[in-house]
Amino acid sequence: MKRAIIVFTRIPKAGQTKTRMMPYLSGKQCKELHQCFLKDILNECRKVKADIFICYTGGTITKPRYFKQVGESLGERMVNAMKKVLDKGYNSCILIGTDIPELRASDLNKAFDKLTYSDLVFGPSVDGGYYLVGMNTLHKEVFNYMNLKEISQPITTIRTLHDMDTKYDLRGYRRRMREHPWMKKTHTGRYLTRNTKISIIVPIYNEEKTIEALQQQLIWLPCEIIFVDGGSTDKTLEKIWPEFHVISGVKGRAAQMNVGAIASSGDVLFFLHCDSELPPHALEQIREVMRDYEAGCFGIAFHSKNFFMWTCRVISNHRAKYRRLPFGDQGIFIDSDLFFMAGMFPEIPIMEDYQFSLKLKEWGVKFGMTRKRIYTSDRRFPKGTIPKLKVMWQMNRLRKDYREGVDIDKISAKYKDIR
Known part of the structure; x- marks a missing residue:
């Protein structure tokens, strides 16, 4: 059974990424933090039996399984990314963002498990949106909504995680880090401790x-x-x-x-x-x-x-x-x-x-x-x-x-x- 994970991201550049954290963090620090998110998420993706694709914006990268985002709106770009990978013959595909550094390989495996009996799975975020969407066949309509409550058709979900968009989100991460020792060893945890x-x-x-x-x-x-x-x-x-x-x-x-x-x-x-x-x-x-x-x-x-x-x-x-x-x-x-x-x-x-x-x-x-x-x-x-x-x-x-x-x-x- 062929499975794929799409990491949907922007190329980290100072002043162009995680800008909602400015001026709390400098442009350079926002770039470095985004890089830490990517490292932690990719480390977890590599623990899962699935091919990994990087769908990016903000530059040009010539590497296998890297491809640019195409489309005007965020929803359109996600639809095109999902279609591109499913058209390669994959039985199931998961798309994730990069502002969820607490994502674990177990979350991805759980999502793939749910796709064995459901055609649509989401990973809810605390703010009401979602950090993960997975499907076996393309469902264009769900990408019209960024809030799960707006989706009327039956869906399955995995555990809820925190997006990292503001300085208050980072403070919350530090609090949770005191409760979960594994977080202190991540790239994100070490960076936030130093800074x-x-x-x-x-x-x-x-x-x-x-x-x-x-x-x-x-x-x-x-x-x-x-x-x-x-x-x-x-x-x-x-x-x-x-x-x-x-x-x-x-x-x-x-x-x-x-x-x-x-x-x-x-x-x-x-x-x-x-x-x-x-x-x-x-x-x-x-x-x-x-x-x-x-x-x-x-x-x-x-x-x-x-x-x-x-x-x-x-x-x-x-x-x-x-x-x-x-x-x-x-x-x-x-x-x-x-x-x-x-x-x-x-x-x-x-x-x-x-x-x-x-x-x-x-x-x-x-x-x-x-x-x-x-x-x-x-x-x-x-x-x-x-x-x-x-x-x-x-x-x-x-x-x-x-x-x-x-x-x-x-x-x-x-x-x-x-x-």
């Missing part, structure tokens, strides 16, 4: 002593960076380089971070304190974690050699990794959709990071942790062992008070604001 867009959001208030050092770290990072000022009265704003985007907001770390998040465009939001020191390849480490998790953080470290600062580091990292309660100075990063779904940071004067982590924990969100640590300033801790212990005890006591429902303003009043 996950990260927005760094830095709340600032009177940070003239730290802003220069942070900018020297961030200037080399190829991502969106947003400083959100809370009304600084020192020289912080004067010292911010013109390369960076600055937003003015009301004072309050939670409110500032929320304002930055609303203005951001990244798939992942990375909330960074101004006195932090990032490890090498920080963005790559975030992407590595976000491939498997919806949220994450860095392990924390201090430059101090003091034994109790080392103890603080160990306790903080254990709390974040095993109790799933990271704090803001560990550099929390999170899927942007999840962040807004969670209602953003609660705009309270203190403990906003703690409350946010508690909420995510209640939802069952697991935090991943990077392999390298972020260094944070120990400026909140005074010199000397005993004074350090007193501050650590006080911080622990404040968290206990918060859990027990003590008024947040009373807790805030006890919290010394060192800048």
Whole structure:
């Protein structure tokens, strides 16, 4: 029994393919992503006992089983492609698009199986259209419709899949990738991991002593960076380089971070304190974690050699990794959709990071942790062992008070604001 698969595609060219994803992706990235789709789909097609034809537009290719699309409308071009292949004597033929990288060989085999007792099979897409049509004899009429609900004659279907047309579709792919490990190994999965867009959001208030050092770290990072000022009265704003985007907001770390998040465009939001020191390849480490998790953080470290600062580091990292309660100075990063779904940071004067982590924990969100640590300033801790212990005890006591429902303003009043 002769079977054929037609891969219906455009030749990937920058600025001419997957254009609905622009400007979220550049023209070059759209081309590269389309190439990844093609590689993954062809890999699955080759696992099926069927001849593969490539029906293309956008150039000229002189290879066996490659032929150009002919016709004015999309439906007419698909009719002509199907007729051309069926006329070669094939008993059954399947036509597929190239924006369905989750297609598996099992889907194609299922479609061919259904064609043994039905003359028409479709692969529905989530948006109401279809990514696959298969037939034993030509049915011109079905190509007049791009929505399955408009087709009146009896049809059989295989499983529903997602089209990849917009940036929101890509975000959905990343979410499903966390649930299905095989997707991480595909060309598409690896490409989307490497190109996950990260927005760094830095709340600032009177940070003239730290802003220069942070900018020297961030200037080399190829991502969106947003400083959100809370009304600084020192020289912080004067010292911010013109390369960076600055937003003015009301004072309050939670409110500032929320304002930055609303203005951001990244798939992942990375909330960074101004006195932090990032490890090498920080963005790559975030992407590595976000491939498997919806949220994450860095392990924390201090430059101090003091034994109790080392103890603080160990306790903080254990709390974040095993109790799933990271704090803001560990550099929390999170899927942007999840962040807004969670209602953003609660705009309270203190403990906003703690409350946010508690909420995510209640939802069952697991935090991943990077392999390298972020260094944070120990400026909140005074010199000397005993004074350090007193501050650590006080911080622990404040968290206990918060859990027990003590008024947040009373807790805030006890919290010394060192800048």
